[in-house]
Amino acid sequence: MTAAYTFFKLVIFRPLVKYGYSTIVIGAENFPKEGGAILASNHIGALDSLVVPAMMPxxxxxxxxxxxxxxxxxxxxxxxxxxxxxxxxxxxxRSGGRASAAALGEITAVLEEGRVVAIYPEGTRSPDGRLYKGKTGMARMALTHDVPVIPVGVSGTKSFKGPFGIPWAKRPVVVIGRPLHFPDYAESPNNSKALRWVTDETMAAIQQLTGQEYVDVYASRVKHGDLAGGGADAFVLPRPGGGDAPVIEPRPES
Structure with a gap:
């Protein structure tokens, strides 16, 4: 860890999150001890981006x-x-173009250095606590770099005003699942079927950790799009995807 990261994490934020919020971590033994990886988590509260990194090893x-x-x-x-x-x-x-490309370049560098990148596959915070359809950008990164995906389920991070106005949470729970690895599709990082299947399998693993109801539409449609006024219940499914791995035809030799 960098010196700044170590100091602020261990001296300030982990004590706040662990002892102040009384956060519980389950499955810490599943977290890879070394090597590049992508942590994929659900996103239900503004404090997710504080609680998750503070409690990871x-x-x-x-x-x-x-x-x-x-x-x-x-x-x-x-x-x-x-x-x-x-x-x-x-x-x-997320405006696209050169600005987005620069951010993706930084993410690539992190993975190539053998470090861990964390992603919210839903792309935005859940509008109602349910789990929504994942975007495939996370899968593309995992396949391009052939790194495992660590599913993480978070609950209890809805914040309220605490002492001195500090955002507070009551007993969040962070569950770390077993890493998912998709080496069979590492040579097909741009195949749409492979990307959707990897994404759905990751979201299904998160759902198993959280027990959330799954809605098979993007959360942005419910927050700002055509489903903002209701109608998302029609898209509820037992789990993301069908569970059947796609068959990818090998690329012809040139």
Missing amino acids: REITFPAKKELFSGKGGIGQKIVAWFLKTVGMVSMD
């Missing part, structure tokens, strides 16, 4: 949306922004 790089780095709003937003910047998180500009 290794340094975590979170490519969080750039708005979190602005510190605009109350003291809670300022604390989150300060924490993310101090411990070296990556600002993810």
Whole structure:
């Protein structure tokens, strides 16, 4: 770990999260001790980006949306922004183009250095506590770099105002699942069927850890799109995907 990350994590944030919030971690033995990996977590509360890295046994790089780095709003937003910047998180500009490409370049460097990148596959915070369809960017990174995906399930991170206005949570639970590895598809990082299957299997693993109801649409549709007024219940499924691995035809030799 870098010196700044170690100091702020062990001296300030882990004690706050572990003892102040009384956070429980289950399955810590499943976390790989070394090597590049992608941590894939559900996203239910603003404190997820504080609780998860504070309780992991290794340094975590979170490519969080750039708005979190602005510190605009109350003291809670300022604390989150300060924490993310101090411990070296990556600002993810989702506007596309050169800005997004720069962020992806930083993520690639982290994985190539044998470190851990954390991703919210849903792309945004759940609007109602349910688990939503995952985006395939996480799968593309996992297959491109042939690294395992560590499913993580988080609950109890809904915040409220605590002492001195500090955002507080009551007994969050972080469950770390067994790493998922998809070497059979490492040579097909751009195959849409492989990307969707890897994503769905990762989301299914997260669902097993959290017990959340699964809705087979993107959360952004429910928050800002055509389902903002209701209708998402029609897309509830028992689990993400069908569970059957796709058959990828080998590429013809040139």
